[in-house]
Amino acid sequence: MSVSEFFNMGGYAVYVWPSYGLTAIVLGWVFVSPIISKKNIIKQLRIKYRQQERQANAEQSVAPGRE
DSSP states (O other): OOHHHHHHGGGTHHHHHHHHHHHHHHHHHHHHHHHHHHHHHHHHHHHHHHHHHHHHHHHHHHSTTOO
């Protein structure tokens, strides 16, 4: 079996290689997608935490001494 026969896949290369490529893309997305989601969730939580801190600081500065 030569290299060209291997890449030809017995005449089925038109079907085999695109399926390998699509599988590689899907598997890549399966690994990358959770990382992107995690970063977005952490970013949203930081924004929400900062908003809560600002709101708490604003409430304290409006009515100092009230507790």
